Amino acid sequence: MPESLSTVRVDVLLRLGDSTNDIWTNAEIDRYIQEGYDELLIRTKMLWKRAYSNDVASTATYSLPTDFIGLDRVLWNWRRIEPVTQQELIDFDALYRTTEGPVQAYSVESDGLLTLRKYPVPSTTATAGADANNTRIEYFARGTAVSADADGFSIPDRYVKYIRHFAMFRALERNGTGQDLVFAAHWKARFDEGIMRIINRMQKVERTRRVGYGERRVHLGPPPRPKLPRAYGREVRYP
């Protein structure tokens, strides 16, 4: 049976030994569950989604989805486009706010927190939901809020268990009757362990990847450290 808000709540109250709500109310546990759900998705970025930001002629800025946490990748006409800062746009094209043409870059600076600016400004209105000459964004999302007993979670049931751990931590941590800081710390540690497990799992394929002959390996880290000058093959160190 898929997990729902009520099944997780019952599970939490069972493990708190408070199935009759003598100490913790359903509303309190529900709040902890929602908080754990948000925390899980924000820290792991496991919920990946795609959405179209359909081009409208002469419209430069577009709202990002309401469940948006962070951008992963933006494409225009099937091709990945680059993020740029507002200063880079100013340096490149002083009239960037009105220049029209095929979209080549995007910015998420200075136009509001959940606003994406396309550069150049699209000159034609794209067919909604199509990739051709249109913008698609790939982003990490927050899950749909759970409020009703039957509301489900946007993640597989295995990971809903971690939300239970967080709710247990919060319930045992708060002041008052039922507080158990030792057990609360244990449940927090289980939640954190679950987070690390998810992150490691997401990086598994990346760790095993191979680059074929002639392909360019992308350097994902910082630039190499500067080296000291050499004198005829012997390393010289200056005070």
Add this chain to the structure above:
Amino acid sequence: MTFTQIQTEIRTRLDEASVIFWADADIREAINDGYQEMSDASEWYERNANINLTINTVYYDLTSSSILTDEFLAMKQAFNNQENWWLDPRTVWDLDASYRGWESVTGPPKRFFMRGLWFLGLDPKPPATSGTVRLYYSAMPAALSAGGDVPGFPQEFHFGLVEYALYDLLGQEAETQKALQHWKQYKGYEAALVDFVNHRISTPRLSGYKGA
């Protein structure tokens, strides 16, 4: 150990030979919770299945029951059944660095990558709705239900389920110290199973209780 034997062991350790405080359902649920936890940590349940390719489709949701019937955990390898070659694991950044327009290219898949935790991507994308790719992955096993069911990992790790269930049940009784002692012992079994799964070629099978 069978499911029934594990339950019997737990009742013995709780000093409750018959149902007094703990219902059979409580004990069964605690055992399955531990089974899930050990399976999640170790990814011992290795599976493989064919997925059908769909025309012009790059991404496949591996949590969808129409694609995979198992509860998917992590991807390992993929094999193109038509071309008889293994797909190379990549990241999307590798593909972008090679050719930004790779998503528009069609052909027999040669590379795979993951987006998020459960979206599989194929490159090139299939040009027709035909053919299959065989995926090798880890998954969650089905819960133990019948009395004769046996956990799928080796016998020497079965006591990990006993320790987990004791931790879970004593935690529900607010016996925090006792619960955490059993948790510590459970972690020993979990670590040993993870070690066995990850180093099968070099690790002897009989690792037993290691403690934490």
